[in-house]
Amino acid sequence: MLPELLSNGLCSLNPHVDRLVLVCEMNISQTGAISRYRFYEAVMNSHARLTYNKVAAILDEESEEGEALRAEHSELVKPLKNLEELYYLLREARAERGAIDFDTTETAIIFNDERKIEKIVPRSRNNAHKLIEECMLAANVATARFLDKHDLPALYRIHERPTPERLDKLRLFLNELGLSVGGGDMPTPQDYQALREAIADRPDFDIIQTVMLRSMNQAVYSPQNEGHFGLAYQAYAHFTSPIRRYPDLLVHRAIRSVIRGPRQTNTVLRVEGAPVEPPSKWCPYTFEQMLELGEHCSMTERRADEATRDVESWLKCEFMSDKLGEMFEGTIASVTQFGLFVRLDEFFVEGLVHVTSLPSDYYHYEAEKHRLKGERTGTTYRLGDGLTVQVARVDMDDRKIDFGLGDEKPRPAANRVRAVVAKRVLVLKALVLKVMAQKRRGIRNLVVRSRPPVVAPGVPAMARANHHRIRVEHEISVISAGAQNSRWPGSGIRRSCPAEPAGQR
Numbered sequence: 001m002l003p004e005l006l007s008n009g010l011c012s013l014n015p016h017v018d019r020l021v022l023v024c025e026m027n028i029s030q031t032g033a034i035s036r037y038r039f040y041e042a043v044m045n046s047h048a049r050l051t052y053n054k055v056a057a058i059l060d061e062e063s064e065e066g067e068a069l070r071a072e073h074s075e076l077v078k079p080l081k082n083l084e085e086l087y088y089l090l091r092e093a094r095a096e097r098g099a100i101d102f103d104t105t106e107t108a109i110i111f112n113d114e115r116k117i118e119k120i121v122p123r124s125r126n127n128a129h130k131l132i133e134e135c136m137l138a139a140n141v142a143t144a145r146f147l148d149k150h151d152l153p154a155l156y157r158i159h160e161r162p163t164p165e166r167l168d169k170l171r172l173f174l175n176e177l178g179l180s181v182g183g184g185d186m187p188t189p190q191d192y193q194a195l196r197e198a199i200a201d202r203p204d205f206d207i208i209q210t211v212m213l214r215s216m217n218q219a220v221y222s223p224q225n226e227g228h229f230g231l232a233y234q235a236y237a238h239f240t241s242p243i244r245r246y247p248d249l250l251v252h253r254a255i256r257s258v259i260r261g262p263r264q265t266n267t268v269l270r271v272e273g274a275p276v277e278p279p280s281k282w283c284p285y286t287f288e289q290m291l292e293l294g295e296h297c298s299m300t301e302r303r304a305d306e307a308t309r310d311v312e313s314w315l316k317c318e319f320m321s322d323k324l325g326e327m328f329e330g331t332i333a334s335v336t337q338f339g340l341f342v343r344l345d346e347f348f349v350e351g352l353v354h355v356t357s358l359p360s361d362y363y364h365y366e367a368e369k370h371r372l373k374g375e376r377t378g379t380t381y382r383l384g385d386g387l388t389v390q391v392a393r394v395d396m397d398d399r400k401i402d403f404g405l406g407d408e409k410p411r412p413a414a415n416r417v418r419a420v421v422a423k424r425v426l427v428l429k430a431l432v433l434k435v436m437a438q439k440r441r442g443i444r445n446l447v448v449r450s451r452p453p454v455v456a457p458g459v460p461a462m463a464r465a466n467h468h469r470i471r472v473e474h475e476i477s478v479i480s481a482g483a484q485n486s487r488w489p490g491s492g493i494r495r496s497c498p499a500e501p502a503g504q505r
Contacts, residue, residue: 002243011243015049022252024139024239025269028086032093037142039255040269048073055128059084083131090134098190099232102209107348109315117319120347136240137231143251144235146258146267148225153285154254155247155294156237158226159219161186170215172368177208189232207384210333211370220298221247223290247297250285257282313399316349320401321394327406332385335372337365340381342389342403351401353389359408379409386411 021044027036057066070077105122112118147154183191199208228236242248257279259268334341339354361374370383388406
């Protein structure tokens with residue numbers, strides 16, 4: 001970010017003050033596609049400084065606060081409503097394109113008057129946030145097309161498809177749940193989004209989404225356009241934040257080299273009589289220099305993210321320092337060879353339950369299944385399971401929090417238990433429908449019994465559910481075979497299925 005004197009002053013769109021801007025003007029069709037775009041330099045005078053919450057209230061017809069704001073900013077209501085309609089068009093185009101739409105939880109730290117953390121709460125995103133996001137995405141796409149069309153040395157924002165190794169780990173995890181991601185070795189964003197939509201109503205949605213996110217690569221900056229996998233764009237660049245991202249500033253320089261240069265194009269608008277300047281004045285970079293800048297900016301972005309996490313970790317340690325010995329409910333957020341990272345449900349603070357703090361056993365780390373499993377007892381600690389933990393140690397210097405177990409037994413995610421029940425219900429419904437269909441074809445006195453699974457004690461709930469599913473599906477196939485073979489007795493069909501561990505299917 002530029003110094004505050006610039007970012008909140010000369011470079012900030014303060015209300016009723018003229019500011020120099022670089023404009024991306026776009027025509028959006030009824031299908032949400034960018035049909036035309038052009039760039040030009042201009043002077044802007046903002047009519048009001050609105051927050052996201054204020055805009056959301058204005059757009060909400062039933063909001064009492066919105067009624068007062070609509071009266072105060074009556075001249076802005078119609079433009080904001082038009083923008084909201086545009087947002088819905090862009091969202092439909094996004095869905096049609098197959099962009100991956102992950103729904104993650106971000107947190108906000110609330111400070112008191114003494115500058116200490118008062119609470120940590122989930123950050124909500126309203127339609128105003130999403131509206132601005134879609135408009136920014138559209139501007140970034142138009143920018144990338146402009147750079148590509150004019151073959152300018154600048155930085156694209158690229159996001160490569162998942163590597164085969166990460167895909168293998170994801171598929172091993174999904175197989176445990178009876179799920180899969182399409183596309184073979186080359187899945188598309190549509191394949192990921194299809195899976196995301198398939199799990200949207202599942203109780204274990206958060207767990208599966210977390211593993212999906214971890215299978216993906218990190219986006220980086222590069223002068224070579226390779227598209228953006230997550231957003232399903234063939235070309236994407238950053239244009240909207242030149243006061244806090246250097247790649248955006250480099251993109252602005254590239255665009256200005258065309259606006260003020262001699263090249264004739266219908267994608268820029270020039271001030272009449274403006275002097276023509278050599279492109280090298282604004283964009284004096286070679287491809288090799290831009291490649292180096294891309295690597296540097298990608299590195300500094302990761303460094304900035306790490307610095308942000310470091311500060312947040314210190315603040316959270318300070319927040320937890322007076323809670324030593326207290327018990328909290330938490331959820332396993334990550335599983336490693338050396339222990340479990342548990343996120344407290346109340347505060348969204350993570351700490352480590354070291355493997356030596358677990359009940360006495362030899363624990364095997366199963367990376368593809370995201371779990372630690374005891375060799376002797378069979379006790380399993382798995383991603384998404386609930387735990388009762390006690391704050392054992394807070395290290396402000398290392399920014400680490402250690403937890404002990406308040407209850408040795410993990411609580412299998414209620415998500416997963418409900419998913420098992422839902423799966424059984426669906427299978428039984430399919431069975432009933434199959435029986436009814438066969439009866440309508442004249443088969444009488446057909447009796448099919450779905451027996452409860454016979455699985456050894458200690459086998460995880462999901463394995464039991466899978467065994468049950470195999471048995472019922474097998475019996476459904478037997479019914480189908482009986483309908484086609486008159487030699488099958490009509491008085492009843494009973495077949496058993498040999499036990500088959502879930503991990504070997």
